[in-house]
Amino acid sequence: TISSPPPLSPPCFIFPHILSPICSLHLIFLQTSSPLSFSSALSAYLRAAAIFQRLRTDKPITQRLLHYGKKTDTPLLESRDRTTQKQAYQLAFNTLRCIAVCPCVFEVTCNIPPDLLPLAMVMLFDLQDRKFLKHERPVEEGQELLQEVRDLESCLYSKTKLAASLARCRVRQGLLSISCLLSDSVRTKQHRARLLPLYAWVNTLKTSIEEVCEALQAEGLCKVETVSDLKESAFCRDPLCPDTLVFSQQLYTRLQHSKLTFTHALNIQDRSVCVAVSALRPLLFDDSDVLVAGSFSALTVAHITVLAAAHSGRVLVCGADCTPLQREEIEDVLRQMDIKNVRILSEQFCDLDEWDGTVQRLKVIVVLPQCSLSALNDPVNTIHSEHGDCDLLQDLSQGSVSQSKLHSLATEQARLLVHALTFPKVQSVVYCTRSVHPEENEQLVKTVLENARTHPKLLPFRVSGPVFPEAPGSADTADKFFRIEPSQHTNGCFIARLAREVREAETVQDVLARAAAKGLLGGINPDQAKTSKKGRARKSHAPATSTKPLSPSAVQTEIKLATGQNAGGVSTLPVPLSVLKEKGMEDLNSDEEEDKEEGHEEDDGPKGERRRGTHTHTHTHTHTYTEKPGGIFYNAVYSHNRLH
Incomplete structure (x- = not known):
């Protein structure tokens, strides 16, 4: 069983000859893939195999066509190589999502030992997802192509056998493509994820939105009015987030290597989080604090901090709720962006109370709890950036989340929201999920408010809305909740803004x-x-x-x-x-x-x-x-x- 990447060995000794044709062929892909080096790519495959082995579900013995090694519950350790870990998450998620294709590859993998089968499956589905095409990487100056690569080029004929095996399965079942074996919900999300635009917020402490637009136009990009008008070399402004720009997904590599992104003047982040941060704008007080609780990325903390800085405010983060690696990542991003108005507390959020000296200026709390992520077209990037629960990949790969998992998530969400309402000096609470389930959204908020205990000298919290009253196509409901449905233009989210208000009939x-x-x-x-x-x-x-x-x-x-x-x-x-x-x-x-x-x-x-x-x-x-x-x-x- 593969639990962690072993020490690297020469390619010819990594896999026994019995893995041919799959593994020997894929060594060529490992050494010619871009942008990762051979060692990084191999580490990504090994980590992906470990994740897949841990999350896969076993069928009854009478229905098993493939026999994997013994399953373990060993926790997966976080890697400091964030790029490799993200690729491993994506490979494992794609393999779990395509697990229905297993019968098609049974004849190809039947001779592979059980302990190596998870690794072979990850490699196979990566090949299939890329339609068996190599990502060529030019040899760096002064280097020669490895002799092992020359020797393994003779194995290229194997890809024809692999593709033919999948093609026979497709023809037998009358399918246009292998992806037709997937459920409708999984296939729809997969299609949307490939078309999803990029969203990036502007660091207004360094520059302005107008200056960034001028810089992008100087680089040859054209500005359009709406997301539907986006083309390969175009961008537009987000209608809900005044500091956010929208780009075509084809510009990802170009933006990643641009000076604007390198200096953190432009920060790529999912729109569902940008909208939640934008909902804070009218709630900020001068010389007051904002506390962020739940599951969030370093860029989310930085984005909230930029807004608070305009009001001479400060952002509080409960460091005990973060992993050591996550806390280190937050500190690194804040240092790179030269942000000072953040204080990382040593306590957990639920251990803070109204008498704590650190919350005496606290006016707003942002609750971003771990949720089912069911409103995201591809949850991998969010789980990776927010150090989330990778166990969700199993449920999400099949298009739904189990009721037991929903109950567990909703219990923790309610605990965070209830505690956020106990601070007497807090005037507003923003609650946001990336879920489509009412159990995590409006039902939970209503239940918490109905059972909330309010001091007799304080006004009770009520749902305050609309969140974006002047936004075109606003999705505010009669209940004053705000939600965005997932589509090919955006991931979905749910936002509830709670504020202390008098009863509507009170005069x-x-x-x-x-x-x-x-x-x-x-x-x-x-x-x-x-x-x-x-x-x-x-x-x-x-x-x-x-x-x-x-x-x-x-x-x-x-x-x-x-x-x-x-x-x-x-x-x-x-x-x-x-x-x-x-x-x-x-x-x-x-x-x-x-x-x-x-x-x-x-x-x-x-x-x-x-x-x-x-x-x-x-x-x-x-x-x-x-x-x-x-x-x-x-x-x-x-x-x-x-x-x-």
Whole structure:
């Protein structure tokens, strides 16, 4: 069983002669493949074979056509050679996806020893995927072609036998191609992945989007209006992400070696993450912190940091939730991009609490949990870049994720989201998955909100939307959730933006009515106490009763409970302008209302004389709405004075 790459040996001693024709032929591909060297390519195949052997599923003995070596559950160690590891993931995923083709290759592989069969299968399906074509690599100057390559060129005839075997299988089953053996969902995703454009965000700390566009046009690329207009040498701007550009997939190699990418002025990343970061823009506060929790790449941290820097903000990352290699990768990327406003905490996210000194400036939390990745056309790059769970490759290669796996993922997602809602100073939470399953998306968010415990002095979290109200073709639903369906133009994602908001039916009159019901208004009916600005006939009151006069602090306390004010009397929580308009309260800024009521009564003087007396009641309502980053801040003060 292959668990880790063995020491490299000369090609002629790596495989026994029984592996011919597959393995001996593929040695030529190893030594002529680009851009990896022979040793790197061999390491990629060995790692891919180990992943395939670990993730494959065994059929009942009576249905087995191929007999692999003994299966092990040994964890796969991460490699510091990220390029080789990514290629190994891709090779293993392609082999798992094409496992239905096994009957077609049975006659070719029947003589291969079981322990070497995983390696042979990985090689075979890589050949088939490339239609048995070599990627020629020119010999570097000063080097001669290895003698072993010359000797093995005589084995090239073997590819004809391999191709013929697959062709016979295809003809017997009446298929146009071998890929027709795949399920419809797998074949659709495979087709979309080959057409998917490239997305890259601009580092606005180094340059501007306009300067990058000018540089690209100077290199011969043309700018078009929409993604559907993209051609091989064209690019356009993303309609949802103002700092993101879209390129044809044929430009990948050119972009990878461009100066813009080398200096991190342009950063290639999947659109599903770029959209989630863009949803943060209207939520950022000046001089405040943003915390990133869950599963994410180093580029995601850098992208959020660039946005936060525009508001003099800082980004927090829980280092204990990252693998050592992932933490090292984050630090390297931040150092290369000269980013300083990031703090990597030593704690796990779920170990932080409201009393921790590191979260006192925390206003926004971004929750990017591990998910099923079912909305991605090809999940390999995401699993690789985010150091995700490679065990998902088995389920995704067959087009669906098991219910047990979904339940396990949803449990962890709910745990992260519940904890994110416990920080009293946090105003907004952005929750994002790359999943199409409601169990990970809207159902989970609704369940968490319904069971969330909110401090009585704080406004509860509610779904806030729309996330992109002005975006063309916005997919916002009536529930205010945002989702992008996977297509040949983009991978899919789900976004929920949660914010502390007042109830939609809550008005100042509702607050006063609730205060009156609790006896905080001193027996005064709020409907009778309020008068119109245009004037209302003042009524005479009966002699004052012995009821205790109204305590202004009591009323203000009630209003603070409903509007989220702090001890200073100014609301610390944003109230969206759309909510105020729905209540007809947008014109009440700096509005004061006074109600003076005068009455006369007769008292007995000290000597039995009767004298006239006056008393005055003054009710003052002050409503203040202040527009600040994050929303409209509302302050309401009610006071009552009685003068005799």
